[in-house]
Amino acid sequence: MSVATDRDGLFLAAVRAIADDVAGPLADEVDRDARFPVETVDALRAQGLLSAFVPEELGGAGVSFDALATACFELGRRCGASAMVFAMHQIQVATIVRHLDDAPWFEGYLRELGEQQRLIASVTSEVGTGGDMARSIAAVTPAGDGRATFEKQAPTVSYGRYADDLLTTLRRSPEAEPGDQVCVLTRGEQHALEPTGTWDPLGMRGTCSPGNIVRAEFPVEQILPTGFAKVMNESMVPISHILWSHLWLGIASDAFARARAFVRAAARRKPGEPLPAAIRLSELMSELSLLRAEVSSGLREFVDASAEDRTRLSQMATILRFNNLKIAASEQTPRVCQAALGVCGIVGFKNDTPFSVGRHVRDSLSASLMVANERIHQTNATLLLIAKDV
Amino acid sequence: MNDEIRTIIREHARLSVDVDSLSDDADLYQAGMTSHASVNLMLALEDGFDIEFPDSMLKRSVFESVAAIAAALGELRRAAA
Numbered sequence: 001m002s003v004a005t006d007r008d009g010l011f012l013a014a015v016r017a018i019a020d021d022v023a024g025p026l027a028d029e030v031d032r033d034a035r036f037p038v039e040t041v042d043a044l045r046a047q048g049l050l051s052a053f054v055p056e057e058l059g060g061a062g063v064s065f066d067a068l069a070t071a072c073f074e075l076g077r078r079c080g081a082s083a084m085v086f087a088m089h090q091i092q093v094a095t096i097v098r099h100l101d102d103a104p105w106f107e108g109y110l111r112e113l114g115e116q117q118r119l120i121a122s123v124t125s126e127v128g129t130g131g132d133m134a135r136s137i138a139a140v141t142p143a144g145d146g147r148a149t150f151e152k153q154a155p156t157v158s159y160g161r162y163a164d165d166l167l168t169t170l171r172r173s174p175e176a177e178p179g180d181q182v183c184v185l186t187r188g189e190q191h192a193l194e195p196t197g198t199w200d201p202l203g204m205r206g207t208c209s210p211g212n213i214v215r216a217e218f219p220v221e222q223i224l225p226t227g228f229a230k231v232m233n234e235s236m237v238p239i240s241h242i243l244w245s246h247l248w249l250g251i252a253s254d255a256f257a258r259a260r261a262f263v264r265a266a267a268r269r270k271p272g273e274p275l276p277a278a279i280r281l282s283e284l285m286s287e288l289s290l291l292r293a294e295v296s297s298g299l300r301e302f303v304d305a306s307a308e309d310r311t312r313l314s315q316m317a318t319i320l321r322f323n324n325l326k327i328a329a330s331e332q333t334p335r336v337c338q339a340a341l342g343v344c345g346i347v348g349f350k351n352d353t354p355f356s357v358g359r360h361v362r363d364s365l366s367a368s369l370m371v372a373n374e375r376i377h378q379t380n381a382t383l384l385l386i387a388k389d390v
Numbered sequence: 391m392n393d394e395i396r397t398i399i400r401e402h403a404r405l406s407v408d409v410d411s412l413s414d415d416a417d418l419y420q421a422g423m424t425s426h427a428s429v430n431l432m433l434a435l436e437d438g439f440d441i442e443f444p445d446s447m448l449k450r451s452v453f454e455s456v457a458a459i460a461a462a463l464g465e466l467r468r469a470a471a
Contacts, residue, residue, distance in 0.1 A: 134425060177406060177422045229419065229450060314449040382425070386432045388445050 008067035015071040024078035034205035040082040051114035059114035076250020080363035081206025083247035092120040105221035121163035127153040135178040139171035158209040181228035191216035203362030238322040245329035255340035255360040262355040284339040291332040298325035316387040330367035414457040
């Protein structure tokens with residue numbers, strides 16, 4: 001076994017154990033109380049998994065991107081909200097790892113992230129931009145002495161209260177155009193969050209994502225050297241779409257597993273009798289396999305493009321590809337979960353049976369809303385005018 | 391060629407400043423060109439110069455300045471010659 005596969009194997013074994021022993025047993029409580037899955041995050045910290053994707057030379061485990069995606073799937077099978085927190089943190093880590101351009105401050109930060117297992121949340125959405133992550137209103141504002149400040153109104157900040165640090169998108173300066181953006185990493189003591197709303201949503205309740213006004217003051221070294229337009233196309237957007245779709249596949253796969261367990265139990269109760277639910281289960285399986293195929297081919301194409309020439313990820317045809325992954329997976333996941341509910345019937349509809357899939361259905365409904373599919377279709381519609389081979 | 395490019399930019403890139411106030415190397419995105427406007431600019435360039443940008447050229451960096459666009463058009467013309 002090579003060092004790399006060994007590393008990935010150890011990482012995934014640790015993730016699976018946490019998914020089965022911690023995240024899964026608490027999933028219903030986290031969902032019911034809309035509370036942060038603190039035990040799961042503590043367990044991830046204790047095993048050093050928050051720095052899994054940080055390269056070894058910067059103090060991390062240096063696991064592969066494939067392993068990271070599989071980890072999101074594994075957690076998603078047990079607790080969608082825990083998986084989403086894990087995925088969002090890893091998206092920020094991967095973004096920094098891929099774009100730090102040898103900046104000493106960010107190298108030092110990644111070492112600290114490994115030592116202290118710091119959790120990063122992101123502040124990308126903003127009130128007034130119509131859901132367009134590629135535009136900012138809030139700006140990095142020079143404050144003298146190599147320091148700067150910002151104030152940003154965010155409609156959602158997932159697990160912001162529980163994060164150690166924040167990665168925030170902002171205009172480069174008060175004079176910069178809305179599309180001229182940078183990312184800023186601020187540490188807990190450098191920013192303050194003022195909640196602007198409550199958190200009682202339909203699904204993904206454990207992500208604890210109310211709106212906030214974020215205010216910060218920080219040294220300018222904490223601005224990521226690479227501009228956000230490049231960061232967004234080469235990393236943040238495709239990585240988000242891949243890690244999200246893996247955890248959605250995890251949610252859908254568990255819904256399927258519950259439907260299958262239900263049909264098997266029914267078959268055992270009345271051996272030999274016709275079982276209409278078994279046919280519906282077969283239909284459900286083919287829906288799940290479509291989802292699985294799209295998710296795994298998306299991962300493959302991203303890993304290949306990253307290895308070959310990362311700038312290919314900036315090409316419009318490639319942007320369309322990963323936008324389509326998000327749209328397809330976010331629409332197919334609730335379809336699968338709802339079909340699982342159809343198989344299980346009333347025992348699936350009840351929240352307290354081994355065949356309950358209500359949480360899966362509700363969690364899956366967030367998929368088409370987090371970065372609204374409508375907004376992505378708008379982008380695609382424009383890109384389709386010019387892209388050639390899509 | 392740069393004058394023709396500038397004429398097309400003026401009509402389609404929807405900059406927040408006059409294109410003639412910018413140098414050939416100035417970043418058009420920093421001058422206010424949105425992704426949406428950049429696609430309209432690409433379509434107009436294809437039309438104006440009677441060329442087609444292949445997918446490998448359809449990325450932000452290729453259209454970020456007058457000079458970058460001129461280089462891309464030059465490359466396409468050389469390839470066609």
